Amino acid sequence: MSRLDETFEALGPDDKAMGLFxxxxxxxxxxxxxxxxxxxxxxxxxxxxxxxxxxxxAEGRPIQRASAQALSHDVTLVDTLHTVEAFREDSDTPLLLMGYVNPVFKYGVDGFCRDAAKAGVDGLILPDLPPQESDALCDAAAAHGLDLVFLIAPNTSDDRIRVVDQRATGFVYAVSVTGLTGSDLAETPSVEEYLMHAEDLVDQNPLLVGFGIKTHDDAMELSRHTDGFIVGSALINHVAALWESPEQSVPDRLAEVEAFARHLKSGAPTPAPPPRPAQG
Structure with a gap:
């Protein structure tokens, strides 16, 4: 059983798994x-x-900017594996790599899965990899003990949702809107209806929802029909605001990020981040 499987197994009947990007x-x-x-x-x-x-x-502006900022520091795929190794020295929390398939192909599919597993990666999420074209990566991921997560969206057909559920391991990622990360959630019953329908069709994996979740209330509302939720852009925005504020020390910034994560999970109060400086 993978670390991710163990995490879902350990959740109580009313608990929701929280993934942060x-x-x-x-x-x-x-x-x-x-x-x-x-x-x-x-x-x-x-x-x-x-x-x-x-x-x-699939990324909205916050994650696009974060990626561009990282690339401006010459961060490579090998650097990312080293980051995982460093994190693994002090934590057994499941960690998945999320990105796009071209760098994985360039690295070499089997070699990448081998090195990712060796570094301590638990799974992969590659939104631009169609499930019907995933044989090579599915085989390599399975050979090296990595979960492979696939995505569905509100416009995904029932047949494709079933294929995704059959192909995926770890969980199925339900995108809440047909838009980009960081999109506002549509205030219509359609999102809930879609997740209820997906819940009925996905029976081999946990179902998690992401895109557009900014608060604990958002998370609880959307995950009523899923096993958990994923937050990315809201966390990226919070970190960006903290690191653009010169008044706070790094330990204070980290404490605020920890509090923000705790708020998303449990609704615990969290201080608002400092206002972002005006761009000149």
Whole structure:
């Protein structure tokens, strides 16, 4: 049983798993590992570490900016594996790499899965990998003990949802809106209806929802029909505001990030981040 499977098994009947996303190398390479530990202490049940990429397809502006910032520091895929190794020295929390398939192909599919597993990665999320074209990666991931997560969206057909559920391991990622990360949640019954329908169709994996979740209330509302939720852009925005504020020390910033994670998980109060400086 994988670390991710054990995490879902350990949840109580009313618990919701929380996954938090952070881009490697953001806001700078030295900050990533301390930030991973901060969100770990804040209650993350699993962590998604973004592999910086120059041409994202599903990311809104916050994660696009975080990726561009990381690339400006020359962060590579090998650096991301080193980040995982450093995080693994002090944590057993499941960690998945999220990114795009071209860098994995360039690295070499089997070699990447081998090195990712050796570094301590538990799974992969590659939104631009169609399940019907995933044989090579599915085989390599399975050979090296990695889960492989696939995504569904409100416009995904029933047949494709079933295929995704059959192909996926770890969990199925339900995108809440047909938009980009960080999109506002539509205040219509359609999101709930879609998640209820997905809940009926996905029976081989846990179902988690992401995109657009900014608060604990958002998380609880959307995860009523799923096993948990994932937050990325809201965390990225919070970190960006903290690191652009010169008044706070790094330990204070990390404490606020930990409090923000705890708020998302349990609704505990969290201080508002400082206002972001005006761009000149």
């Amino acid at each position: 952070l881009t490697d190398g953001f806001p700078n390479p030295d900050a990533t590992v301390p930030l991973l530990h901060a969100i770990d202490r804040g209650g993350a049940d699993f962590i998604e570490l973004g592999m910086p990429f120059s041409d994202p397809l």
